[in-house]
Amino acid sequence: MKEELATRYDPSTFEQRLYASWEAAGYFTPVVDRERPKFTIVIPPPNVTGRLHIGHALVNTLQDIIVRWKRMSGYNTLWLPGTDHAGIATQMVVEKQIAKEGLTRFDLGREKFVERIWQWKEQHSSEIKDQLTRLGASCDWTRERFTLDEGLSRAVRYVFVKLYEDGLIYRGIAMVNWCPRCLTAISDVEVEFRERNGKLYHIDYPIADTDRRVTIATTRPETMLGDTGVAVHPDDERYKDLIGRNAILPIANRPIPIVADAILVDPEFGTGVVKVTPSHDKNDYETGKRHNLPQLQVIAEDGRMTAAAGKDFEGLDRSDARKRVVDLLTEQGYLVKVEDHPHNVGVHGKCDTDIEPMVSLQWFVKIEPLAKPAIEAVRSGAITITPETWESTYFNWMENIHDWTISRQLWWGHRIPAFHCTNGHTSVSVDDLVTCPECQAPVTQETDVLDTWFSSGLWPFSTLGWPDPTPDFETFYPTDTLITGFDILFFWVARMIMMGLRFTGQPPFTRVFLNGLVRDEQGRKMSKTIGNVIDPLDVVNEVGADALRFTLAVATSGRDIPLGKSRIAGYSAFVNKIWNASRFALMHIDTDLKHAGPIDRDRLRTVERWILSRLNAVTAEVNEQLSVFRFDEAASACYQFFWHEFCDWYIEMAKPVLLGRHGSDNDRKLAKRVLLEVLDRSLRLLHPFMPFVTEEIWQKLGGVEPSIMIAPYPIAEDVLEDPEAERLADAVKAIITTIRNVRAERGFTPKDRFRLTLRGNDDRDTNFFRENAYLLMELARLTEVSTDGTAPDHAHHDVVEGFRLAIEFPEKEVSQEQLDRVRREIEKSEKELASLDAKLANEQFTGNAPPQIVAGARARQSELRSRLETLRKNQ
RNA sequence: AGUCCCCUAGCUCAGCUGGUUAGAGCGCUACCUUGACACGGUAGAGGUCAGCGGUUCGAGUCCGCUGGGGACUACCA
Numbered sequence: 001m002k003e004e005l006a007t008r009y010d011p012s013t014f015e016q017r018l019y020a021s022w023e024a025a026g027y028f029t030p031v032v033d034r035e036r037p038k039f040t041i042v043i044p045p046p047n048v049t050g051r052l053h054i055g056h057a058l059v060n061t062l063q064d065i066i067v068r069w070k071r072m073s074g075y076n077t078l079w080l081p082g083t084d085h086a087g088i089a090t091q092m093v094v095e096k097q098i099a100k101e102g103l104t105r106f107d108l109g110r111e112k113f114v115e116r117i118w119q120w121k122e123q124h125s126s127e128i129k130d131q132l133t134r135l136g137a138s139c140d141w142t143r144e145r146f147t148l149d150e151g152l153s154r155a156v157r158y159v160f161v162k163l164y165e166d167g168l169i170y171r172g173i174a175m176v177n178w179c180p181r182c183l184t185a186i187s188d189v190e191v192e193f194r195e196r197n198g199k200l201y202h203i204d205y206p207i208a209d210t211d212r213r214v215t216i217a218t219t220r221p222e223t224m225l226g227d228t229g230v231a232v233h234p235d236d237e238r239y240k241d242l243i244g245r246n247a248i249l250p251i252a253n254r255p256i257p258i259v260a261d262a263i264l265v266d267p268e269f270g271t272g273v274v275k276v277t278p279s280h281d282k283n284d285y286e287t288g289k290r291h292n293l294p295q296l297q298v299i300a301e302d303g304r305m306t307a308a309a310g311k312d313f314e315g316l317d318r319s320d321a322r323k324r325v326v327d328l329l330t331e332q333g334y335l336v337k338v339e340d341h342p343h344n345v346g347v348h349g350k351c352d353t354d355i356e357p358m359v360s361l362q363w364f365v366k367i368e369p370l371a372k373p374a375i376e377a378v379r380s381g382a383i384t385i386t387p388e389t390w391e392s393t394y395f396n397w398m399e400n401i402h403d404w405t406i407s408r409q410l411w412w413g414h415r416i417p418a419f420h421c422t423n424g425h426t427s428v429s430v431d432d433l434v435t436c437p438e439c440q441a442p443v444t445q446e447t448d449v450l451d452t453w454f455s456s457g458l459w460p461f462s463t464l465g466w467p468d469p470t471p472d473f474e475t476f477y478p479t480d481t482l483i484t485g486f487d488i489l490f491f492w493v494a495r496m497i498m499m500g501l502r503f504t505g506q507p508p509f510t511r512v513f514l515n516g517l518v519r520d521e522q523g524r525k526m527s528k529t530i531g532n533v534i535d536p537l538d539v540v541n542e543v544g545a546d547a548l549r550f551t552l553a554v555a556t557s558g559r560d561i562p563l564g565k566s567r568i569a570g571y572s573a574f575v576n577k578i579w580n581a582s583r584f585a586l587m588h589i590d591t592d593l594k595h596a597g598p599i600d601r602d603r604l605r606t607v608e609r610w611i612l613s614r615l616n617a618v619t620a621e622v623n624e625q626l627s628v629f630r631f632d633e634a635a636s637a638c639y640q641f642f643w644h645e646f647c648d649w650y651i652e653m654a655k656p657v658l659l660g661r662h663g664s665d666n667d668r669k670l671a672k673r674v675l676l677e678v679l680d681r682s683l684r685l686l687h688p689f690m691p692f693v694t695e696e697i698w699q700k701l702g703g704v705e706p707s708i709m710i711a712p713y714p715i716a717e718d719v720l721e722d723p724e725a726e727r728l729a730d731a732v733k734a735i736i737t738t739i740r741n742v743r744a745e746r747g748f749t750p751k752d753r754f755r756l757t758l759r760g761n762d763d764r765d766t767n768f769f770r771e772n773a774y775l776l777m778e779l780a781r782l783t784e785v786s787t788d789g790t791a792p793d794h795a796h797h798d799v800v801e802g803f804r805l806a807i808e809f810p811e812k813e814v815s816q817e818q819l820d821r822v823r824r825e826i827e828k829s830e831k832e833l834a835s836l837d838a839k840l841a842n843e844q845f846t847g848n849a850p851p852q853i854v855a856g857a858r859a860r861q862s863e864l865r866s867r868l869e870t871l872r873k874n875q
Numbered sequence: 876a877g878u879c880c881c882c883u884a885g886c887u888c889a890g891c892u893g894g895u896u897a898g899a900g901c902g903c904u905a906c907c908u909u910g911a912c913a914c915g916g917u918a919g920a921g922g923u924c925a926g927c928g929g930u931u932c933g934a935g936u937c938c939g940c941u942g943g944g945g946a947c948u949a950c951c952a
Contacts, residue, residue, distance in 0.1 A: 005911095007911095009912095009914085193948095193949090193950085200952085216952075217951095217952060218952065219952075220952095231952095264951095264952080265951095265952085266951065266952085269951055269952070270951080270952065271952095273952090274951090274952050275952075281952085283950095283951090283952080284952090343950085343951090344949095344950070346950095389879065389880070390879095392878075392879065393878080393879070393946095393947060393948080396877090396878060396879090396947085396948065397947085397948070400948080400949085486946095486947090489947095490948095521886075521887065521901090522886085522887085523887080523945095543914095554899095554900080555887085555888080555900095557888080557889070559880085559881085559888090560945095560946095562886095562887050562888075563887095564887080564901090566886095566887095566900090566901055566902080567887080567900075567901070569901085569914075570900055570901060570914090571900085572914065573912095573914040573915090574914085575914085576912070576914045576915090577911090577912065577914075577915085579911085579912080580911040580912035580914090580915085581911060581912075582911080583911050583912080584910095584911030584912080585911080586911090587910095587911075630891095632888090632889070633889080636889080636899070636900085639899090639900090640899080647911090647912090648916085651911080655910095659910085737917095737918085740917060740918065741917095741918060741919085743918090744905085744906075744917075744918045744919080745918085745919090749906075749907080750906080750907065750909085750917075751907095828896090832895095832896070836895085839932085839933080842932060842933095843932085844931095844932035844933090845932045845933070846932085847932075848931090848932050848933085849894065849932070849933075850894075852894090853894050853895070853933095854894095856894085856895045857894090857895060859895085860895055860896080
């Protein structure tokens with residue numbers, strides 16, 4: 001039998017209890033059954049480093065909405081959770097931690113340091129689970145994975161070896177992005193560009209054996225110490241005679257050749273003379289190769305100047321070296337001028353350190369053969385990306401992609417499974433090697449580790465047991481939907497597509513939804529310095545997970561998400577509303593779902609048929625919108641229906657019957673049955689958005705299933721559609737609204753009651769109101785509703801939804817304000833009618849517009865005519 | 876520099892393949908403690924849909940230009 005709900009909505013009393021009960025019941029864990037239709041999502045694995053922010057709350061709420069919806073819709077649903085070892089980020093965190101003990105990772109040594117990170121990971125990885133739990137995320141925790149765990153590590157080695165054998169992984173010397181702070185190479189996507197107000201230094205380079213000088217310009221004067229050439233355009237008349245001569249590098253006083261290079265030099269730009277620093281600039285590196293210019297490394301891996309920079313500079317940090325170079329150039333008269341020069345500087349996204357282009361020996365993935373099928377998969381529609389606009393961004397990037405630098409000079413990560421022997425052979429192997437397969441000499445393993453994203457790229461299949469043909473892999477792969485932030489489209493999504501296609505022969509997922517960035521109410525990024533950061537756990541503690549989830553969902557259209565306290569407050573009011581409406585319903589419902597039996601539809605009154613019809617329409621809408629990731633539309637459809645149709649109108653309309661002021665016992669029984677039905681369906685509809693409050697209430701309804709999360713998701717049924725009931729209910733609502741409106745405008749209070757005369761277009765409509773007069777009397781507070789009388793002149797006349805009505809106010813002076821109002825109303829209608837008349841007189845319109853549009857215009861025209869006529873009576 | 880997106884009520888945003896009277900949330904005004912709810916109810920004010928031009932019987936919606944804002948990619952020394 002039914003129980004009552006607590007008087008006050010207090011999520012803290014039930015959210016955690018409910019989550020624990022779901023998990024204990026095993027609802028999050030799908031069965032391994034290939035016969036059943038499945039639905040799979042893998043979580044974008046959060047970094048093991050620390051707390052979830054609002055962006056995580058968003059992406060995981062959206063996933064949970066889809067997952068709960070699919071699960072209730074009958075799919076064997078797996079949401080696989082896990083975390084990412086996040087190479088650099090995690091290493092940085094632990095380095096900071098040991099720094100407090102006055103230690104560096106070099107003090108500890110590789111083995112001890114990695115051990116420390118593992119300890120740290122064990123302590124912190126459960127925090128992620130706890131936080132996701134508080135949000136209500138229905139992940140299958142029995143399948144939780146970590147990118148460095150054994151199975152995934154094996155997948156990583158397998159893939160590395162395979163790509164190497166296929167010639168798609170190579171080791172070589174190239175110019176890479178080097179982070180002098182993290183002491184590692186990073187890939188192109190990890191470089192972020194920041195706008196800086198830099199300077200452009202113009203420096204004179206004397207020409208050897210002449211008294212001529214050429215002026216070059218540079219933003220990085222310290223690199224001049226590494227110049228090994230000067231380039232001009234071959235067709236530039238100004239410098240033609242200099243080609244083949246030497247310039248004298250100031251400060252270093254070294255002769256360097258002047259070469260002609262059409263690729264590097266744009267004669268229109270600056271002076272048309274360019275310094276060439278093959279060791280410290282990407283373009284100069286290529287230029288150097290073209291002209292056989294030597295490389296001279298003047299900046300070391302740690303960002304300090306090398307001995308080759310000269311003893312004045314050796315050991316100086318690159319920024320100090322810049323000042324010193326500028327000072328010396330000034331002293332010696334080589335510095336011509338310095339101008340402000342705003343430009344973009346590449347920095348390491350993780351630590352904000354300026355990237356140093358550096359020539360070094362690294363491992364790379366030859367990317368084009370992988371990118372091609374990945375482009376095709378999206379182009380062909382095998383994978384769709386939502387919002388669609390991201391597809392062009394994807395193509396743009398994939399078509400111009402460069403080889404992927406995958407080696408990192410870090411200690412935390414998957415150590416590259418390559419083995420070097422003393423004779424210079426390199427072998428790769430899934431299993432550790434002790435001796436060189438070629439010469440039997442002892443081998444040592446490569447010290448570099450792999451880019452974190454190398455292992456994340458395998459996530460959709462490595463987590464399911466691949467490369468073994470495990471039951472999980474066979475059952476749940478490929479996954480269906482991927483939901484993640486657009487910011488990792490290149491880092492992660494693109495790489496999963498490439499790797500998935502290459503190694504499983506299938507797209508790793510068929511649909512991608514990219515969510516936007518969570519911003520504050522003014523559209524600013526959340527940042528600690530502005531102080532506008534919202535911590536999702538704080539919100540959950542204050543108002544509950546449901547309010548936060550709903551707020552995030554209702555704001556998710558595909559673009560960035562504005563989120564603020566007032567918004568959250570607005571939707572926590574909605575949760576409260578659901579609670580209280582349910583409390584009201586539970587006071588009147590006297591049977592539980594198990595014993596309710598089917599609804600006798602033939603005996604339903606119009607208002608009941610109306611609310612069921614509307615609920616049915618909303619059900620169709622929600623399913624439709626969720627299927628295209630319109631979380632906002634789906635959520636607000638629920639919101640509008642529950643609050644503004646069910647609470648504001650249906651409950652109020654049902655009260656006279658429920659409270660025994662109107663109708664028979666049987667009417668009351670039916671009303672209660674419908675109330676139960678609407679509440680049940682609404683809660684199930686809302687459950688993916690608000691798992692906790694819907695479960696807490698639904699438990700009181702006594703359903704067949706032990707939990708709402710495994711109850712079937714509502715689907716629309718044609719039999720519930722009832723346009724006639726909707727038309728009449730709309731008329732009732734509009735008439736009531738008009739009466740309330742005029743009453744207020746005329747300065748009466750809700751306590752003042754009047755008589756109403758009402759007439760429909762035909763007898764059926766008039767009869768409807770004769771039978772349902774109590775609705776108007778109760779909701780519009782009338783003394784009597786007459787369907788055949790005539791109204792006195794001093795009544796207020798109007799036409800609403802085709803019904804002529806007259807509200808019989810006592811003779812009371814109508815203010816000038818009121819008369820003005822009526823006049824404005826008349827003018828508005830006249831204006832509209834005039835434009836409609838013109839439109840309908842236009843044969844181009846009546847001939848070309850679709851018939852229903854023309855018919856609609858005609859109907860509106862006649863309504864306006866009759867309304868105008870009636871309104872004029874009020875003057 | 877290239878590509879893309881945005882400009883609709885005071886604020887934040889919806890408006891799908893062009894079609895009746897342009898919507899929501901928050902905020903604002905007035906009234907109401909009515910038996911689920913003041914995290915409430917009722918009613919209301921508020922918009923030349925950035926500007927200009929074009930296509931069309933018809934444009935917030937399609938096309939072009941201008942202005943303003945943003946994102947991504949690349950980067951000229």
